[in-house]
Amino acid sequence: MTQTDKDVIIIGGGPAGLAAAVKLHELGVRDILILEREHALGGILRQCIHDGFGLTRFSQTLTGPEYAQRFIDAAAEQGIAYMLDTTVLRMSAAHAVTAASRKGLHRFNARAIILAMGCRERTRGALSIPGARPTGIYTAGVAQSYINLQNTMVGKNAVILGSGDIGMIMARRLTLEGARVSAVFELQPYPSGLPRNVEQCLYDYDIPLYLRHTVTNILGDARLQAVEVSEVGEDLRPLPGTQRLYPCDTLILSVGLIPENELALDAGVLLDAHTGGAVVDESYQTTVPGIFAAGNVLHVHDLVDFVSLEAERMAEAVKRYLAGEQAKPAIAVSAGRDVAYALPQHISGARDALLTFRPRRPLRDATLRVLQDGQAILTKRFPRMLPAQMEQALLPAAALKSHNPVEVVIGDA
Amino acid sequence: MLKLYTCILCPNGCEIRAEVGEDGQPAAIAGHRCPRGEAYVRQEICAPLRNIASSVLVEGGELPLCSVRLTSPIPKARIFDMMRLIHAARVPAPVELGQVLIPNALGLGCDVIATRNVGEG
Ligand SMILES: Cc1cc2nc3c(=O)[nH]c(=O)nc-3n(C[C@H](O)[C@H](O)[C@H](O)COP(=O)(O)OP(=O)(O)OC[C@H]3O[C@@H](n4cnc5c(N)ncnc54)[C@H](O)[C@@H]3O)c2cc1C
Ligand code: SF4
Numbered sequence: 001m002t003q004t005d006k007d008v009i010i011i012g013g014g015p016a017g018l019a020a021a022v023k024l025h026e027l028g029v030r031d032i033l034i035l036e037r038e039h040a041l042g043g044i045l046r047q048c049i050h051d052g053f054g055l056t057r058f059s060q061t062l063t064g065p066e067y068a069q070r071f072i073d074a075a076a077e078q079g080i081a082y083m084l085d086t087t088v089l090r091m092s093a094a095h096a097v098t099a100a101s102r103k104g105l106h107r108f109n110a111r112a113i114i115l116a117m118g119c120r121e122r123t124r125g126a127l128s129i130p131g132a133r134p135t136g137i138y139t140a141g142v143a144q145s146y147i148n149l150q151n152t153m154v155g156k157n158a159v160i161l162g163s164g165d166i167g168m169i170m171a172r173r174l175t176l177e178g179a180r181v182s183a184v185f186e187l188q189p190y191p192s193g194l195p196r197n198v199e200q201c202l203y204d205y206d207i208p209l210y211l212r213h214t215v216t217n218i219l220g221d222a223r224l225q226a227v228e229v230s231e232v233g234e235d236l237r238p239l240p241g242t243q244r245l246y247p248c249d250t251l252i253l254s255v256g257l258i259p260e261n262e263l264a265l266d267a268g269v270l271l272d273a274h275t276g277g278a279v280v281d282e283s284y285q286t287t288v289p290g291i292f293a294a295g296n297v298l299h300v301h302d303l304v305d306f307v308s309l310e311a312e313r314m315a316e317a318v319k320r321y322l323a324g325e326q327a328k329p330a331i332a333v334s335a336g337r338d339v340a341y342a343l344p345q346h347i348s349g350a351r352d353a354l355l356t357f358r359p360r361r362p363l364r365d366a367t368l369r370v371l372q373d374g375q376a377i378l379t380k381r382f383p384r385m386l387p388a389q390m391e392q393a394l395l396p397a398a399a400l401k402s403h404n405p406v407e408v409v410i411g412d413a
Numbered sequence: 414m415l416k417l418y419t420c421i422l423c424p425n426g427c428e429i430r431a432e433v434g435e436d437g438q439p440a441a442i443a444g445h446r447c448p449r450g451e452a453y454v455r456q457e458i459c460a461p462l463r464n465i466a467s468s469v470l471v472e473g474g475e476l477p478l479c480s481v482r483l484t485s486p487i488p489k490a491r492i493f494d495m496m497r498l499i500h501a502a503r504v505p506a507p508v509e510l511g512q513v514l515i516p517n518a519l520g521l522g523c524d525v526i527a528t529r530n531v532g533e534g
Contacts, residue, residue, distance in 0.1 A: 065528045066528045
């Protein structure tokens with residue numbers, strides 16, 4: 001087993017890990033190492049070949065691989081060290097990191113650790129759909145990887161469960177590749193992905209989107225033959241007597257993403273039940289000093305631009321930590337009415353904090369309010385808010401009245 | 414007649430309302446957060462344009478596929494013609510990001526370009 005000391009170990013070489021590394025290097029932190037499980041840098045973007053990335057970060061619309069390449073090139077130019085085919089197995093609160101590659105086990109001691117492991121997809125198991133277990137059922141990301149990276153078509157006649165962005169993007173991709181996509185079914189009364197994807201991925205190709213519907217049975221022996229779909233009621237439970245059969249050989253699941261946090265739990269990092277990611281302060285520092293998190297491992301992002309920006313802000317905080325700044329989490333931040341989650345979960349009060357949140361339901365003419373001591377210390381209006389769209393608001397340190405807890409609430413017109 | 418559009422040019426996805434006259438011309442357009450939205454709706458009303466992304470088969474590469482996109486959007490009605498052209502194409506490795514793989518595709522004035530590097534296998 002090799003043993004190495006590093007200033008910063010970055011776990012994951014996707015957009016979050018890369019942006020953090022490039023920024024740290026720019027800030028003069030040079031003793032850094034990225035550990036990446038896959039055979040290439042770039043993370044999930046390597047398989048997202050459609051365009052629409054980069055408008056916020058680069059003021060230009062790029063495809064996933066092009067966006068990732070910008071950061072890969074920047075990292076190469078700076079000579080940032082990375083190890084591929086290297087999976088981190090363990091991490092301790094004392095900053096010991098154990099990773100495995102074909103060369104064997106490696107042990108690192110880091111002054112700071114950055115968690116950038118991304119997320120994984122929710123599967124059929126997590127949904128517990130009854131019925132047979134034939135082949136032909138894929139999560140959207142797995143289908144995307146088969147088609148876009150491995151040149152393997154997944155089927156000819158597909159049905160999609162869940163209206164997440166990746167599911168809608170796969171509906172278009174399958175259609176372009178010559179498959180028939182008969183419908184997308186969504187449990188909630190609203191789409192869970194962005195309106196632009198409903199428009200350009202479904203409506204452009206006459207793919208119907210059925211809201212308040214779910215798959216209630218799966219039929220087929222060796223290969224999937226059909227799914228039974230039912231309407232759901234207000235309580236989101238299937239309504240008896242509404243079943244319809246949809247013949248198909250492929251079922252694509254786009255039913256949510258879960259931050260990849262087994263390693264964080266190992267080190268005793270406290271997780272937030274709403275985000276599935278670490279509890280952090282305004283510096284993206286977790287509850288274990290010197291362990292930071294950004295990107296999908298912290299909370300699921302819909303847009304990579306915000307992943308990069310978050311990782312860059314975190315890198316600045318890591319630099320301050322290495323220079324000796326101590327975190328003093330003092331003020332608790334909680335998600336109140338109509339807020340699905342709010343980050344950070346606690347703040348020091350010493351610095352401005354960028355609040356990141358999602359609404360619990362679609363809202364029009366919505367007002368975000370940050371309350372402390374019964375008073376609104378920040379108010380921001382939004383013409384429209386959607387659960388599919390992450391929102392942000394800057395909470396200046398000067399706005400804080402005390403060290404009492406802060407609550408984030410949303411009200412509509 | 415009032416028509417509703419969702420602008421697809423950026424993730425904001427503005428809902429845009431357009432009052433379309435009997436001559437098919439938009440009289441009033443509202444709801445766009447930036448000027449690109451208005452231009453988008455005018456284009457949608459007369460001739461919708463879309464960009465597409467796909468992949469091209471690579472011969473002798475480290476990977477079987479190279480992802481591609483168009484350098485500018487094409488008429489919506491030509492998407493499947495473009496897909497047939499992209500499916501039929503074969504390119505030898507190595508391929509470099511930005512490389513033109515099919516110039517002036519379908520004579521529409523746009524190129525099919527590589528969006529990643531694919532080295533020799
Ligand atoms: C299937 C899918 C499709 C998406 N499509 C889009 C899209 O089209 N447009 C968009 O803007 N956003 C999309 N997203 C959103 C996504 O949030 C971002 O685009 C972005 O890729 C997230 O960056 P990240 O670095 O946090 O995570 P990732 O890109 O997932 O990168 C995490 C990296 O960490 C590595 N890793 C994980 N665990 C370990 C370990 N133990 N040891 C070593 N390495 C490890 C992984 O191999 C991976 O390379 C998609 C997300 C998913 C899951
Ligand atoms: S109108 Fe402008 S801001 Fe709105 S979706 Fe279109 S490009 Fe984006």
